Amino acid sequence: MMRLSPPGYAKFSQVNELELAYGGGEANVAISLAYFGMACVHVTRFPDNLIGRSATQYLRHHWLDTSEVIYGEGRMGKYFIEKGAVHRSSEVVYERDHSAFSLIEPEMVNWERVLECADWFHFTGITPGISQGAFDNCLKAIEVANRNGITVSLDVHSRKNLWRYGRNQEDVLNELIRGCDVLIASQHDMQNVLDIEGKEPSFETCACMVSSKYNRVKKVVDKNRESLNASHNRVQGLLWNGVSTLYSSTFDVTHIVDRVGTGDAFAAGLIYGLLEYENDQDAIDFASAACSLKHTVEGDANLVSSRDVKRLVQGNVSGRIIR
Amino acid sequence: MNKRVVTFGEIMLRLAPQGFLRFSQANNFDVVYGGGESNVAVSLANYGVPVDFVTRLPKNDIGECALMEMRKRGVNTDHIIFGGDRLGIYFLETGAVSRGSKVVYDRAHSAMSEISAGMIDWEKVFEGVSWFHWTGITPAISHGAADACLEAVKIASKKGITISTDLNYRAKLWKYGGDREAIMTELTSYCDIILGNEEDAEMHFGIKPAGISVQTEGHNVKAEAFLSVCKQMMAKFPKARKVITTLRGSISASHNTWAGVLYDGKQMYESVQYQITDIVDRVGGGDSFMGGLIYGLLKYPEDDQNALNFAVAASCLKHTIKGDANLVTVAEVEKLMGGDASGRVAR
Numbered sequence: 001m002m003r004l005s006p007p008g009y010a011k012f013s014q015v016n017e018l019e020l021a022y023g024g025g026e027a028n029v030a031i032s033l034a035y036f037g038m039a040c041v042h043v044t045r046f047p048d049n050l051i052g053r054s055a056t057q058y059l060r061h062h063w064l065d066t067s068e069v070i071y072g073e074g075r076m077g078k079y080f081i082e083k084g085a086v087h088r089s090s091e092v093v094y095e096r097d098h099s100a101f102s103l104i105e106p107e108m109v110n111w112e113r114v115l116e117c118a119d120w121f122h123f124t125g126i127t128p129g130i131s132q133g134a135f136d137n138c139l140k141a142i143e144v145a146n147r148n149g150i151t152v153s154l155d156v157h158s159r160k161n162l163w164r165y166g167r168n169q170e171d172v173l174n175e176l177i178r179g180c181d182v183l184i185a186s187q188h189d190m191q192n193v194l195d196i197e198g199k200e201p202s203f204e205t206c207a208c209m210v211s212s213k214y215n216r217v218k219k220v221v222d223k224n225r226e227s228l229n230a231s232h233n234r235v236q237g238l239l240w241n242g243v244s245t246l247y248s249s250t251f252d253v254t255h256i257v258d259r260v261g262t263g264d265a266f267a268a269g270l271i272y273g274l275l276e277y278e279n280d281q282d283a284i285d286f287a288s289a290a291c292s293l294k295h296t297v298e299g300d301a302n303l304v305s306s307r308d309v310k311r312l313v314q315g316n317v318s319g320r321i322i323r
Numbered sequence: 324m325n326k327r328v329v330t331f332g333e334i335m336l337r338l339a340p341q342g343f344l345r346f347s348q349a350n351n352f353d354v355v356y357g358g359g360e361s362n363v364a365v366s367l368a369n370y371g372v373p374v375d376f377v378t379r380l381p382k383n384d385i386g387e388c389a390l391m392e393m394r395k396r397g398v399n400t401d402h403i404i405f406g407g408d409r410l411g412i413y414f415l416e417t418g419a420v421s422r423g424s425k426v427v428y429d430r431a432h433s434a435m436s437e438i439s440a441g442m443i444d445w446e447k448v449f450e451g452v453s454w455f456h457w458t459g460i461t462p463a464i465s466h467g468a469a470d471a472c473l474e475a476v477k478i479a480s481k482k483g484i485t486i487s488t489d490l491n492y493r494a495k496l497w498k499y500g501g502d503r504e505a506i507m508t509e510l511t512s513y514c515d516i517i518l519g520n521e522e523d524a525e526m527h528f529g530i531k532p533a534g535i536s537v538q539t540e541g542h543n544v545k546a547e548a549f550l551s552v553c554k555q556m557m558a559k560f561p562k563a564r565k566v567i568t569t570l571r572g573s574i575s576a577s578h579n580t581w582a583g584v585l586y587d588g589k590q591m592y593e594s595v596q597y598q599i600t601d602i603v604d605r606v607g608g609g610d611s612f613m614g615g616l617i618y619g620l621l622k623y624p625e626d627d628q629n630a631l632n633f634a635v636a637a638s639c640l641k642h643t644i645k646g647d648a649n650l651v652t653v654a655e656v657e658k659l660m661g662g663d664a665s666g667r668v669a670r
Contacts, residue, residue, distance in 0.1 A: 061395030 001077040001096060002051065003300060009085050018080075022058040023300025025124040025157060028261045031301035032268030032290070034063035036309075038275075041065040043114055047100040051076045062301060068114050074100030081260060084230040090259070094161060102131040109137055111144040120271055121145040124155040125189075128172050129162030135172060142179035146216075151274075153182040155267045156189040182219045182274065183210065184267055190220075207240035218242060219274075221284070223266055223291060224250075231256050233295065237266065237288035241280045248285045251292035251312075258298050265294030265302035272306065289313045324372045326453040326621050329402075331377045331475055332360030332461045333435035333468070334389045335411040337606075337647060346416050346425075356392040357647025359458040359491055362607045365648035366614020366637070368397035372621065375399045377448055381434040385410045396648065402448045407434030415606060418576035424605070428495055430464070439467035445478040454617060455479040458489040459527065462506050463496035469506050476513040487516035489613050490523035504528065511560055516620070518567045518613055519556075521549075530555045546570060546584045546593045553586035564588070565620075565627070569612050569638070570596075577602050581639050583612065585631040592628045594635040597664070599642045611641035611649035615656065636660040 003023045006015040030040040042064045046052030048071035055076060056066050077096030084090040096102070115121060121141055128135035145152045154176060163169050173193050177183060190206035194213065201209075207220035219241050226234040233256060237248040269290030273283030289312040294302040335358050340349030364376040376398045380386035382405040389410055393400050411430030418424040430436065449455070455475065462469035479486050488511060497503050507527045511517060524530040532548040553566040565587050572580035582596040615637030619630030636659040641649040 057395045057397075060397065061391050063391070063394070 001079050001094075001099075002055070003079055003081060005081045005083065009083055012080070012082050021299050022055045023261065024077075025126050025155065025264050026122065027059060027064070028264035028301045029122055029124075029155075029268045029271070030064050031059070031062040031303070032265050032294075033272060035301075035303055036268070036272045036306040038272065039065065041068055041114065041118070043068045043109060045070045045072060045074075045101045045104045045108065047075050048072055052100065062303070068109070070104075070108055072100055072103065072108075074098055074103045077101060083258065086229050086231050089230055096130070099130075102134060104131070104137055105133045106136040106140045109140075111137075111141050115141070115144050115148060115150055118145075118150050120151045120153065120275065122153045122155070122267065122271060124267075125157040125169070125173065125176075126159055126162065128167075128176060129159055129169065131165050132167070135167065138176060139179075142176065146179050151181045152179055153184065153267070153271060154180045155184040155263065156186070157184075157263065158189055158192070177210070177214050177217065180214070180217055182221065182270070183217050184221045184263075184270065185210070186222050203238060204240055204245045207245070211242060219280070221270055221287070223263075223288065230259075233259065235262070235266075235288060235291055235295075237270075237284045237291070239270075239280055239284040239287075246281050246284050248288035251288060253292055253295040257296045259295050261300040261302065262291050262294045264300070266291035268302060269309065276306075285313050286310075324370075324618075324621060326372065327451055328364075328367055328372055328374045328454040328456065328617060328621075329377060329448060329452050330360040330364045330367075330374065330456045331472065332358055332458055333411055333430070333433065333464060334358040334361040334376070334378055334380075334393070335413050335430060335433075336385060336389065337413055337415055339415040339417065343417055343419050346414065346427075352414075355646045356389045357607060359460050359489065359607075359610050360456065361393060361398070362610035362648045363456055363489075363614045363617070364393070364398045365396045365650070366611055367618060369650060370614070370618045370653050372618060373399070375402055375448065375452075377402045377404075377443060379404050379406060379434045379438045379442065381405070381407050381409050383409075386434065396650075402443070404438075404442055405434075406442075407432075407437045409433055411435065417604065420575045420577050423576050426495075431498075433464075436465040436468060438465075438471050440470040440474045443471060443475070445475050448475075449479055449482050449484060452479075452482075452484055454485045454487065454621070456487045456489075456613065456617065457510070458613075459491040459507060459523070460493055460496065462501065462510060463493050463503070465499050466501060469501055469510075472510060473506075476510055480513045485516065486514045487613070487617060488514045488518065489609060490517065490519040490527055491609065492523045492526035494526075508559075512562060514560065515562060515564045516567070516616070517556060517560065517563050517565070518569070518609075518616065519552075520569045520571060520609055524552050524556055524568075528556075528559065530559070546582065546591075549584050550586065550591050553584070553591065557586070557588055567616060567631070567634075569609055569635075571608070572596075579605065579642070581608075581635065581642070583631055583635045585627050587627055590627075592631050594631050597635065597639040599639060603643045604645045605642050607647040607649065608638050608641050610647070612638035614649060618653075632660050633657075 003021045004018040030042045034040045077099035080093040082091045211217045221239045224236045233253050236250040239246045269287035273286035290309045293304045337355040338352035364374045367374040411433035414427040416425040461472045533551040549568045556566045567585045570582045579599045583594045585592040612634050615634035619633035623629040637656045640651045
């Protein structure tokens, strides 16, 4: 989507100018992985006009392979964001109906070709919430990935304001999770697909139940966010790997620069961690540190290197100037 | 288009005060990355021509940003090499009316200036390539850059690749003590296509248009006067198939006329003359001409008039675009070529 935001902490009612960027959950993950040094292809559909082409240039600028981007009718989805501070929350307004992406159909993407040399396929719960065509593409991609032994990860990411095309989130997720190896989901997300009544079960209980219901799911990952206020959060990652739940240390983000996209930064850190490290503890530490650093970067995507993240994982929180 | 083009040169960080502010007033600089040869590459990428930009960048965040800018514009960067300490910088103050724009270079000891022959594997770079483009800026930077450029033209020439140059005389460069005329003469002797502006041939080779002085009659450049320049160039460089001159009439820093002539050894083609009444950014005007010319000659191999018209229209549009590179599409250029200079809103 196109992201339009007042500069700094200004409110919409104050500004004559909006800052322009592009972002979206999955593209943010891809950009972050690319900054870690991984080769990433982002598949999407943009309007066939100068706005769509600028969006492609934005992705390419941030190292993504855009050779599988397709173009057609429809418009660029947009979101407006007003950044909060301290006790004033950030606010987001979406304008994504009838976007070029919402008009995507399964036959438009050659998933066999896209996934030919891939090791990992990642998507989020936003995509199947957009339209039937977007959902069908997810199913097709998962089917091809599963058949070719490619790891599939889903960041469930529930968004209440989607799901307006006649499907409900629970049924759709049920179909999608079946093909996933790695699931990023909160207890709340899991409860929705598990049909658990009564009081809130623990993350570990939910994770166990999810992996016995969907036996492809090997790891369930989540993060705890303590929101002291809009400017100060604490984040900690947790990863259930079928044996136990591993916790990262807690990162204290005392002065948030931009918290949009921090979940995507977490997902990217997790993918990198699981691909790079033998050890799940190292992976969740990397994911949490990456997520923590994203809070200090303007814009949707986490523009930090794997070296920056490793420095933080090793406990260097000094923020001293690197000369 | 399946013809592949390679351009070779230095890309720099351009730092410019905003709008028409003078250096002494500015608290902010706008950031752009550009250079003569990278600008040509961006033009071609916009027209859908597969194009490689070859240079040497420092392995730091600033060098990386220059590379990212090329990638963003769709230019292939696989043959860029890394090393050295810094990216060259140029400062640009934009002029208006009778106050000319000013450029201050801060490019000494750049990664590109410390390139030397043998660092780039030209045999590999030129695999499957139809066209190689360099400019007079590269040999002006350093001995090493001049040597690397000579190495490139020799290999390209051996492989039968079309070679073009933009003579691009830069008075503030050529500081390293190289024999400018001898070096430029040798490099240019390998070229099939030679582009210059009103002054380049005179500054490099002492070849003058008959009967006018560009400096004093800059607002009134006559195409026919350049026939003598083209003929003298052809005589000096027998390999050259076409000699092209851009004709900029500098009425003021804000208002230029813009046209071009192309001589193929037999016939002189002239373009229409455009009035660019309100210049937005004229830096890269010549590069955008070259980008348009390469596209035009590849697209209309039998029609030099059309190729020239494309180049002139493309570079005319560049004067309305902020930054070094020409960010226009073929359709936009063709619209102007077709006579639609109305600038009406395209809805």
